[in-house]
Amino acid sequence: MKGVLLVNLGSPDSPTPKDVKPYLDEFLMDERVIDVPKWLRILLVRGIILQTRPKRSAEAYSKIWWEEGSPLIVISERFTTKVRSKTALPVALGMRYGSMSIKKALQELKGKGVDEVLLVPLYPHYAMSSYETVVVKTMEVQKASFPEIRITTLPAFYKNDKYIKVLSEAIASGLKDIDYDHILFSYHGIPERHIRKSDPTSFHCKIDGSCCQTNSVAHHSCYRHQCYDTTERVKAFLNLPDDKVSSSFQSRLAGDPWLKPYTDYEFERLAKEGKKNLAVITPAFVSDCLETLEEIAMEGKEQFQEAGGAEYKHIPCLNDSDPWVELMVEWIEDWNKKEVLPV
Template identity: 40%
Template sequence: MLASTSAIQTEQPSKKNFTPARPRTGVLLVNLGTPDSPSVPDVRKYLREFLMDGRVIDIPFISRFFLVNFIIAPFRAPKSAEVYRKLWTDKGSPLKIYGYEVASLLQQALGEEYLVSLGMRYQSPSIESALQELKDKGLDNIIVVPLFPQYASATTGSVHDKVMEIVRTWQIIPQINFINSFLQHPKFIETFALLGKKYIAEHPFDHYIFTYHGLPERQIRKGDATNTCLQGNCCGSLHALNQHCYRAQCFETSRLLAAALGITPDKYTVSFQSRLGKDPWIKPYTDDMISELAAKGVKRVLAFSPSFVSDCLETTIEVGEEYKELFEKKGGKHWQLVESLNNHPLWIETLTDIVHRNNVKA
């Protein structure tokens, strides 16, 4: 017995040489955010944080402060709270629910060498808390994945800005890799196309709309170092001069999706929604296009929202309900929204591949 015990003991690693397994790479997933509840105070708090971001409303601070805190938030919060109540589920906001599910599923797919953390650009869980979780593990590098397929300063740029603001205070700054966009990733396109094909198999459609979140034209011009955007057929293709233009990226997303679905150019429209204020936003506007399509006798429309990877206010309510009501009011017969990627298995595969391709330590 003594010999047997001794043999077992000699096979154990010494404490001196033993290094416990730990994740080497952190993955920070970031979405826009959502109020903590559909109550007016929580919605007002969310709107103030969101709209006070200088990359969202890009006007001087004093003007932005008075506009947001004395005009927009006080008067818009009660109306927005009503809409959020329509969206809310027993478990809370769909955007946050799917955010946690995707983070969990991605963690399972990536394995123990990675640590996946979820943050929201506005409200909770905050980017600060998500980064702290990664910092506490002493990771070799962090991959920041804003969950916005197309780059825009007000979305992806704002996430990058916030991450750098936080990380610059750390004593030890790990290798950080920022993902700018993933609109051309084959699996991203395949997932949206697969969701759309389900409805196409059920009903014939006269036309297809790819509607994206809008931006003020001035933000496009600010980022246009080549003086290419918003002129002629500037978005007819995605190339070196316009590759960072949000509008051009949206048109490219639509071309890729249409090709995957077998839709000819005359059968689909690209448009932009969610305007705020009186300044011109990128065109064409979705509500205008709906009126034009109905006037042309289009009766059945399948609508995609490919700038959103999770169901939220702008998809479920704005596109799924408000635009449906407008279309039917104008004479349309059938309006169908294609749901977002949410927790689809192929979407998890997309994120897994994005992480693997961008892991400098792999």
């Protein structure tokens, strides 16, 4: 019997340092997130970061926490409920980090008689710290606890034409009530070394401004290329002028080169160049979360306006919108009936 496993990032159980600390420990101790030797990761995470970060992160979570719980969890659950209502296949929701584990989700599917699973990492782009770690963790859990279950993985869908249509139309709807001077596509940042580590050729990805435009097998696992490609595809679909669109990367750790340009620097640059009305979209996420609701919708607005900007709008992620639900159901049904996955 077939079933579907949706996997998103995860969240602390509450916006308190007590619950944020173990969540951050699991997240930051992931070797695909902080990819240094384990002894150094332990020193950095448990010896330094977790001494102060849980309190700051808990304060940030408190700003965006909903009455029902973590926005990421609530939105993912709403999305899952809608998908379930439109397919006869069992659908379970798991999180890469936190108490809603992948193991619990697979156990739920097994309890319903499922022995063949479509794994859906809820990330449009391939990155070792997001898509890849979900796949690797799921396979580890499957091997250790569910060897009878066969798993097929949905590919990164950043360039799928139907996905681009759904994303573009959602962006167009969000642009209706702002007379924008500029649209900023802000993607989650990753260390530059992750790009090179994910390059199967070991030589193509130079992050030099040209390699992302030069065709290569490396693009199948190059997060940077895929982000810029998403921007270009949406720009073409909506016929947006080149001079009103740009891409940037948010979130980074100090002392380490991450993908540039940095989003917070772009807020200041755009404002100082005379851009008064800014729209921001965060296409690395399908569900609004701490990085979109606090870092972009709140902090980003403050940074842009302090630098001289005026109107600022964060356009929500796809969340549990009906077109996004319907597209996911279409992919599920294609796999169920024809073993076909989106490209």
